[in-house]
Amino acid sequence: MRYRVLGPVAMLPRTPTAAKLRVLLATLLVRAGQVVPSETLVDELWGDRPPRTVTTTLQVYVSQLRTLLAEGRPVPGARDDLLQTRPPGYRLQVGPGELDLTVFEEQVRDGRQAYDAGRHEEAAERLHEGLAQWRGAALSGVPHGPVLSAAAVHLEEARLAALDLRIAADLRCGRHVQLTAELVALAAEHPYRESLHAHLMVALYRSERQTDALAAYRRLRDALVDELGVEPGPGLSRLHERILRSDPALDWRPSSAGGRAPQLWLPAGPAELLGRERATTAALRMLSGDAENPPARVLGISGRAGIGKTAFALDLARRWAEHLPDGQVLVPLRGPGGEPLNAAAVAAAVLRRLGHEVPQGASPERELTARLRGLRLLLLLDDASAEQQVRPVADALADGLLLLTSRRTLVGLQGARHLVLDVLTAAESLRLLFAEGGTGAAADPAAAREIVRICGRLPLALRVAGATLAARPHWTAADLAERLGAAATPLDLLSAGDMDLRSVLAVGYRELAAPERRAFRLLSLTPESGFAAWTAGVLLHTSTEQAERSLELLADARMVEVSGQETGHRYHYHRLLRSLARELLLAEEPVEQREAAARRLGGALLLLARRASDQLLPGRVSDWPEPPGTGVPVSLDASRIIGxxxxxxxQEEADSLLHAARQAHQAHDWCLAWQLADALTPYLEAAGRWQEWQDVLDLGLDAADRDDSSHARARLLASRGELAWQRLRTGAARAHFATARALFERLDDPSGVIRCLVGAGDAALSEGDADRAATNYAAALDHAAQAHDARAAADARRGIALTEVLAGRPEDALRTFQEFTEAAEQLGDQRWVRLGQRNADRMLEHLVDWYAHAEVHTPPALEARPGVWLVHSAAIA
Known part of the structure; x- marks a missing residue:
């Protein structure tokens, strides 16, 4: 079989003629070897208008494609399951050399490795072969949905990146004259791609056409200033200055007769490093030294994947180049498959960059020490994984500077200084997006801010988003923001050229041990706002102490972030790492395992919320319904967790509780869903979080109906009445309390009846009907006495005191408020104590006015409940 996507989509010997089949084939090919969810295929084939029988129709298309695939096998009609059904979708297996995209990527990878090793002839040959796979615009001839649109952008950027590197290799081989005509055409085709213009300027200069090289710069600058309102990047500006002064270092020099010339230069970094001014200042201060610290000889630059460590290190190396006259060398610390090199391999790689091979039987580390002695050299070791990997180089480079990039902070390197890069600020993020995306990004600041939010201010994500806009001028920033927001995962769209954000982020995941990989997946069941260590223990079904050890390993690997000190650590994902974790959870974690974990967490949150509510409302009769079986660990220490x-x-866990209630509802776990909604009520009421309270009550009532639970419906209707009263919707409040009371009476639930009587009294009081309010409060007090419910009795006295104010009996009201305060003190409810004291103080002040003006007076404004005021405008005669 032969498959082609680098041009018109094709499958040899026979390409599907139906457009939908070609779309299906193309989507599976750009994700070859991966499981493509059925939902993704449906979106790609039909967008937001799938047919009514979409599942059956998709299965028919898959079956038809399988038949075509079988026709192309060596044995006619053979079905060897090339297109496999793998939940939650399908996977197309492609053999070696069968897909032009795979061949292209392999040739580019080999070419890049050869280029980095200084084997420029080999690099040029490999890259020429890879680019020969292209037969036109990628994925042409088929309609594009979200996946194919993103893939087309990614592939075009990959082609341009490979072309860029191939031209750089050809220039290293001295082919500047032959390249000139091609570069003139490419510069015209890509008027804003600064790297191509830089290559053109170098080729012209080396062809003894200095004037033409300077003219090429002027044309680019005029285009950028006139059309985009920006200046060329600092890299291009420096090249212009070097051409002006005829810098001899720009001249081409062939390799020495004795063999390959050592590569004492760095590869091209981004044209301009944006948003790292403070970090650059701090790094230069470390390199310079001060009165307290000597100049750094080893500087580690760490941070999460995609944060821009390599770009920062390259920029820093160029700034410091004049201090190290023997050159600058970059050494990637990973093999062809992305695996970390060991210490001996790192030493050998450094030697090869310097033009030396390790003699047979010799130790690379000892050979390195001998070769580096006395060299004032800057070595940049990129993507280190552990201290032992780079320690031999650090020990050997006595007279130079070693820059390290790594996700972990390599604290075990003696004498090293460290700098941790974080995400950009919002303003810096916008600058980077505008610089990469041009007018398409800058034209709509609101949409640009949304893109920045979705990208989590991660530099690589912003560069990819900007490159996507630049490559698709018919897209607006609003188009991209909408697509990113609507995508099942934004990582599908955050890929351009050789900048594949998903692959970059996944490297850290692959290097984790199996327990930490599972933790990384399961912890994505938490909300975006973060979680505590005990949460991890519940999800992982282990102790909090063991969970903390896993969390620290994840934090060291920059796969989760840590915040908080005084109230305990909180952990959370960068939003794009969370997106990756959710993908991996669905792809790798068995359904029953992730459902059990979510249920454990929901059950734990329910138990803790009930305990916290009992502390928040001391003295309340504990009338919680029996919790559902959730497998919560018996070792859960509620007292220590709540404090x-x-x-x-x-306040810390409200988002987790709301998230758990939604998850339970989505999982059709109705009993857990409504009980979580019920348990949230005391806090959401006390905190005044009305909209969240409304949302969770709606969800809880729906779950109660589906669970066919009259008890649940009564409790949640009473809560809805309390919310309506808080929002001054007294008619709705009365109706909810009446319905809930009838249910409670039928269920023989005295606590529920009392709650509804007090609520009805509050509603009547708000409507100015003191008599009806007093009747309800008196009935509530009578029921509370029979039920021996001290808290309900105190609440009823609070209401009675308010009716006595309206009835013009201030002495009685003062006495009742004092009784309420004493009851609150016995209950241990300080919120109610302070409420009673405030109202009693106001009544004492009012009594003075009462006796001074006994004929007519206006009742004082009082608090019906903490923070809820009862204001009376009518005077009492």
């Missing part, structure tokens, strides 16, 4: 500040615990 003595239940309100603060609720």
């Amino acid at each position: 003595r500040t239940p309100a603060r615990w609720f």
Whole structure:
């Protein structure tokens, strides 16, 4: 079989004629070897208008494609399951050399490795072969949905990146004269791609056409300034200055007769490093030294994947180049498959960059020490994984500077200084997006800010987003923002050229040990706002202490972030790493395992919320329904987790509780869903989070109906009545309380009845009907006495005191408020104590006015509940 996507989509010996089949084939080919979810295929084939029988229709298309695939096998009609059904979708297996895209990527990878090793002839040959795979615009001849649109952008950027590197290799081989005509055409075709213009300027200069090289720069600068309003990047500006002064270093020099010339230069980095001014200043200060610290001899630059460590290190190396006259060398620390090199391989790789081979039987580390002695050289070791990997180089480079990039901070390197890069600020992120995306990004600042939010201010993600806009001038920033927001995962769209964000982020995941990989996946069941260590323990079904050890390993690998000190650590993902974790959770974690983990967490949050509510409302009769079986670990230490500040615990975990309630509802776990909604009510009411309370009550009532639970419906309707009263919708409040009371009476639930009587009294009081309010409060007090419910009795006295104010009996009201305050003190509810004291103080002040103006007076404004005021405008005669 032969498959082609680098041009018109084709499959040899026979390409499908139906457009939908070609779309299906193309989508599976750009994700060859991966499981493509059925949902993704449906979106690609039909967008937002799938047919009514979409599942059956997709299966028919898959079957037809399988038949065509079987026709192309060596044995006619053979079905060897090239197109496999793998939940949650399908996977197309492609053999070696069968897909032009795979051949292209392999040739480019080999060419890049040869280029980095200084084997420029070999690099040029490999890259020429890879680019020969292209037969036109990628994925042409088929309609594009979200996956193919993103893939087309990615592939075109990959082609341009390979072309860029091939031209650089040809220039290293002295082919500047032959390249000139091609580069003139490419510069016209890509008027804003600065790297191509830089190659053109170098080729012209080396062809003894200095004037033409300077003219090429002027044309580019005029185009950038006039059309985009930006100046050329600093790299191109420096090249212009070097051409102006006829810098001898620009001249081409062939390799020495004795063999390959050592590569004492660095590869091209981004044209301009944006948003790293503070980090650059700090790094230069470390390299310079000060009164307290000597100049750094080893500087580690760490941060999560995609943060821009290599770009920062390259920029820093160029700034420091004049201090190290023997040159600058970059050494990638990974093999062809992305595996970390060991220490001996690293030493050998450095030697090869310097033009030396390790003698047979010799130790690379000892050979390196001998070769580096006395060299004032800058070595940049890129993507280190551990201290032992780079320690021999650090020990050998006594007279130079070693720059290291790594995700982990390599604290075990003696004498090393360290700099940790974080995401950009919002303003820096916009600058980077505008610089990469040009007018398409800058034309709509609101959409640009949304792109920045979705990208989580991660430099690589912003560069890819900008490159996508630049490559598709018919897209606006709003188009990209909408596509990113609607995508099942934004990583599908964040790929351009050789900048594949998913692959970059996945490297850190692959290097984790199996327990940490599982933790990385399962912890994505938490909300974006983060989680505590005990949460990880529940999800992983282990102790909090063991979970903390896994979390620290994930944090060291920059796969999760840590915040908080005084109230305990909180952990969270960068939003794009969370997207990766969710993908991996669905792809690698068995359904029953992830459902069990989510249920454990929901059950744990339910138990803790109930305990915290009991602390928040001391003295309340514990009338919680029996919790559903969720497999919560018996070792869960609620007292330690909540502490003595239940309100603060609720504040920290409110998002987790809301998230768990939604997850339970989505999983059709109705009992858990409505119980979580019920348990959230005390906190959401006390915190005044009305909209969230409304949302979770709607969800809980739907779950209660589906669970056919009258008890749940009664409790949640009472909560809905309380919310309606808080929002001054007293008619709705009365209706909810009446319905809930009838249910509670039928269920013989005295606590529920009392709650509804007090609520109805509050509603009547708000409507100015003191008599009806007093009747309800009196009935509630009577029921509370029979049920021996001290908290309900205190609440009823609070209402009675308010009716006494309206009835013009201030002495009675003062006495009842004092009784309420004493009851609150006995319950241990300080919020109610302070409420009673405030109202009693106001009544004492009012009594003075009462006796001074006994004929007519206006009742004072009082708090019906903490923070909820009852203001009376009518005077009482």
